[in-house]
Each structure stands twice: as C-alpha cells, then as structure tokens.
C-alpha cells in the first residue's frame with residue numbers, strides 16, 4: 457500500500473490513490489476549458505470511451521452518481537416511473553436523486569443476486585391512465601454492487617433489455633463496475649452497451665482514478681445529459697487533468713482487474729476455515745468479481761459493526777453491510793500478501 461495509507465483497506469475500491477505514472481499523465485496533459493468546450497484531453501477521453509462502448513457520444517462527470525442522475529434526467533419527465541432492482545445503487549445510495557432531481561418514482565424487482573428474467577417486467581408496466589405514473593425507464597446494474605458484485609450473464613442481460621424495449625421502456629445500464637464485469641466475463645463494454653440506450657461507468661473504482669465517471673449514449677441523449685450535468689453543478693473547467701488519469705487507467709489498469717478477482721476468491725477461500733463465518737446468499741460459491749460479502753453466524757460473539765470496529769484496531773478496514781453482513785472489496789492498492797494478512801487478523805479476532 458502507498459506510504460500515506462498504512463492500513464489494510466478493504467472498505468471499497470474507491471480508496472485507491474493515483475499511481476506515480478497516473479500523476480505524471482495528469483500533469484503532462486494538454487488542458488482547456490471544458491465548459492467552453494475546448495479541453496482536448498476531455499475530448500480525447502470522451503471519444504475513446506464512446507468508441508469502447510460503441511456509442512455516438514460521451515459526457516465526463518465528477519461521480520458515478522452524477523452519471524446515473526444525468527442519464528435519468530435525460531430519459532425522463534417528472535411523474536415518470538423507473539423500474540430497477542430492489543438493491544440498486546440508484547435506489548439506496550444516491551440521496552433519493554431520481555425523486556429530487558428528475559421527479560421520478562421507482563418501482564422495484566427483487567432477487568438475491570441482482571439479476572432477473574424478462575418475464576418480471578410486463579406486470580410492472582402501468583396502463584396509460586391519468587391516475588398512474590408513466591413507466592419510462594429500466595435501470596440495470598452490472599456488476600451488481602449490493603447483491604454480490606454479480607455479473608449479468610450477457611444472454612440474460614440482452615433478453616431483459618429486449619423485452620424492456622418491446623414494452624416501451626428506455627434502458628440505462630449503471631456500469632460503475634462494468635470494467636470488472638468485462639474483465640471477468642471476457643465480454644467487451646460494447647457487448648453490453650449495444651442492448652441499452654445509455655451506460656454510466658466509473659474510473660474512480662477498480663481503475664484507480666482519484667475522480668471521474670462518464671455517461672455514454674446517442675448524441676441527442678448525451679446532449680440532454682450534458683445540460684443536466686451543468687444544471688447539477690458538474691460542468692468543470694480544466695477537467696482534462698482528470699480525463700488524463702482516466703485515459704491512463706483505461707490503458708494500464710483494465711487487464712489487472714482479474715488480479716482483484718483472484719484476490720477476492722483467495723479471501724473467500726481463507727474465510728472458509730474460520731469460525732462464525734458463513735457465505736452470503738448472493739454469492740454462495742464465493743465472489744465472481746472484486747466484492748466479497750460474508751455473514752456472521754448466530755454463534756459469532758460480534759455483530760458486523762462490532763467486528764468492523766475490532767478489526768480496525770488491528771488496522772484491517774472493512775465495512776458492515778448489515779447487522780450480520782460484512783463487505784470486503786479488493787482493488788489496485790491491495791496485494792495477495794495483504795489478503796493473507798487480512799485472513800490472519802480475522803483469524804486472531806474470531807478465534
């Protein structure tokens with residue numbers, strides 16, 4: 457880990473610090489004023505990412521939350537209804553953004569792993585009646601954060617998106633961790649993106665950037681998202697500084713995501729030998745990407761928040777994701793060695 461973070465930090469893949477090479481790419485990037493539309497590094501990033509996703513246009517934004525909210529704003533009108541999974545990020549972790557920023561309702565779908573089948577959609581579509589909100593937008597999440605870092609199988613994803621289109625819904629993919637889904641499955645970003653209207657993606661998670669996300673789609677939709685970005689206060693000036701980090705990360709940090717996935721599996725295997733720990737229902741056979749959840753059995757003397765505090769005293773940071781549920785995330789700044797150290801600390805505290 458970098459010298460300024462002596463802890464074993466498994467709280468999130470957002471805790472990474474920029475590497476020296478990334479900082480060098482940032483300081484040598486040509487810059488302009490992106491609100492005036494002349495930052496060349498922003499243009500280079502947006503062109504590169506639009507092409508990776510096979511879409512016409514892209515809009516760089518400060519956060520994944522803003523990327524999702526700009527997409528929602530672009531697709532909807534006040535009074536519209538969004539259909540999303542019950543555990544989705546837009547529902548739990550974006551401050552009620554769909555209601556506050558776009559005047560939208562959310563209607564949800566339940567499942568253990570965050571994926572579902574096309575047949576669940578039709579019963580959720582509201583009839584055209586002045587009493588009802590308008591069913592407008594389906595949001596899918598890949599990988600699915602809260603439900604196990606799950607990858608949508610491409611055929612299931614395509615079938616759900618196709619059914620949504622038949623039912624008259626726009627389709628947005630919350631692809632904050634689409635890079636992980638692609639690294640683990642071997643599919644390209646465009647393989648997923650071709651089935652939806654817009655995609656958001658984060659550079660500030662597995663790819664290791666300090667700041668930055670993006671939303672891609674066709675040109676008219678991205679023009680609307682760009683208006684929303686200005687409205688929400690996210691239009692930035694010499695933003696090429698951040699775009700340079702993202703370009704560097706796309707070129708150098710995508711291949712290595714499989715290492716994070718291997719490290720998460722290593723943690724899961726290590727935990728199997730410890731007392732009081734049971735697999736999480738969302739990933740009974742262990743993690744498929746970089747997010748590991750586990751449960752504390754009724755025999756465990758600690759609740760998840762208590763265990764979190766106890767481990768922090770041993771310089772191991774992770775997050776309680778519920779009263780008895782724990783989350784650990786692997787990333788650029790944790791090594792295989794750190795994972796072995798984490799298992800040792802867990803063993804010491806739990807036995």
Ligand SMILES: *Cc1c(COP(=O)(O)O)cnc(C)c1O
Pocket residue numbers: 518519520521522524545546597599600601630632633658660669
């Ligand atoms: C992290 C995340 C986001 C956006 O997060 P920010 O912290 O706003 O960048 C959006 N969706 C999912 C699924 C996420 O995991």
